Amino acid sequence: MPSGQIIKAISGFFYVKSDDREVIQCRARGIFKFEKKKIKPLVGDLVTWESTGLDQGVVTSVQPRSTELLRPPIANVEQAVVVCALREPKFQSLPLDRFLVHAEKEKLRIVICLTKKDLVEQLEDIEMIKEMYSKADYPIVTTSIRTGEGIDELLEMLKGETTVFAGLSGVGKSSLLNHILPDSNQQVGAVSEKIGRGRHTTRQVELLPLKDGGQIADTPGFSQLGLQGMTAEELTYAFPEYHTYLESCRFRGCYHQNEPGCAVKEGVKAGELNEKRYEHYLLFLSEIQQERRY
Ligand SMILES: Nc1nc2c(ncn2[C@@H]2O[C@H](COP(=O)(O)OP(=O)(O)OP(=O)(O)O)[C@@H](O)[C@H]2O)c(=O)[nH]1
Ligand SMILES: [Mg+2]
Ligand SMILES: [Zn+2]
Known part of the structure; x- marks a missing residue:
């Protein structure tokens, strides 16, 4: 049976990139189980599929995952770039720490990316954030898609890795992706001035190949992130x-x-x-x- 990887999931369809690089639109068949737990296929899953027609098929099995995040939902990533805006929306350490805890639980390699540097006048604000995370020893990259600052440094960290971009809505995940992969055409949305938040522009998780090897996933911004299931x-x-x-x-x-x-x-x-x-x-x-x- 042919195998492949789910690179996108939209309303019940799974887009499987087969080993010959063709993308097949699949439905999932039946219920998949690991260790007696029912599971739903996720983007990033390595699967087998069966053809049901031209460019169409069904997912028939899901391989065990090396990592699994439920928010954002993605399997088999090795690294998380936790994206936080310095401004618009203003920097918030609480959602950042929440996501860091999730990524730590999955033992992902972690990078903190502070975006929209061009909007910052007081550089001490950035120093304070760096100080806050210095003992935890997370690499921190500050970027701006307006000036191009930090992009090369970020690219260096993405090379050869499977990485997920995660963070609140409006922090600039899709903008970063468009900057890195100009052909990817991720939709970006303005941050609402009234509510100071993004508008949840990205609706689905999508895994894209990087030029120098590796993959990168854009994900929808999340707001509430609980710690359910953590001890x-x-x-x-x-x-x-x-x-x-x-x-x-x-x-x-x-x-x-x-x-x-x-x-x-x-x-x-x-x-x-x-x-x-x-x-x-x-x-x-x-x-x-x-x-x-x-
Ligand atoms: N000034 C400035 N604006 C930026 C930068 N990066 C992104 N933006 C703006 O921030 C807004 C939100 O960007 P998106 O890329 O849509 O944010 P997102 O994180 O993908 O948001 P969701 O898809 O809703 O989760 C857009 O108006 C971008 O133009 C930056 O480096 N500097
Ligand atoms: Mg987006
Ligand atoms: Zn103690």
């Missing part, structure tokens, strides 16, 4: 700057919350660990604990 243990590992502190906490399996002798809490107090990140950590932890309680 408190997983959360403690999702903040990489806490790893070296963990062994100094008095209690094994410390959640860095109310436990005495917590090295993370002391690190925050001493100014070694970022306070805002820690606030977000505690917020996420309480969300997870609430969910378990009900």
Whole structure:
């Protein structure tokens, strides 16, 4: 049976790029299961398919995934570029941290991309963001599609990798993609001045090939991102700057919350660990604990 990869999904159709590079429009047949769990095919999935006519077919099986994100929905990516605007919409660290936690859980390589640099007058604002994430050691690229700044640096990080662009609506994911792949023609939309947000211009996940090898996925902007299904243990590992502190906490399996002798809490107090990140950590932890309680 021929195989291929799902590169786009729109209202029940899966567009499968077959091994000979042809794109077949497929429906999915039956219910797929891994480890007894029902699954739905995702963009990025490696599948087998059967022809049902000219350029048409059905997906007949889905291979086990190396990674799986549900928001945005995509399988088998190795790297996440978390895209955040510096301005329009204004920079927000809380949604960024939420997405970072999801990407950490899937063990993705992470890059933070700060867009719309051309709109920033106070460069100290950028320094503050870099400082906030310095201990976590995420690579940070600042870009502008107006001046072209940072694009080469970003391209270097994308080379040969399968990467997903993720971030709020209006931060400039599709604009970046158009800049990198001028032929890709992703639709871009203005940010609403009234509500200060994007208009959810991109409606589907699409995986595109890069010129120098690798693939890149544009995705719709998300707004609410919960931590459903994540455990408190997983959360403690999702903040990489806490790893070296963990062994100094008095209690094994410390959640860095109310436990005495917590090295993370002391690190925050001493100014070694970022306070805002820690606030977000505690917020996420309480969300997870609430969910378990009900
Ligand atoms: N000044 C400036 N504007 C930018 C830059 N990048 C994107 N924009 C603008 O930001 C707006 C939103 O861009 P999009 O690329 O549609 O944003 P998106 O993240 O794809 O949004 P969704 O598809 O809704 O998730 C558009 O008006 C772009 O022209 C930039 O580097 N500088
Ligand atoms: Mg878009
Ligand atoms: Zn602790």
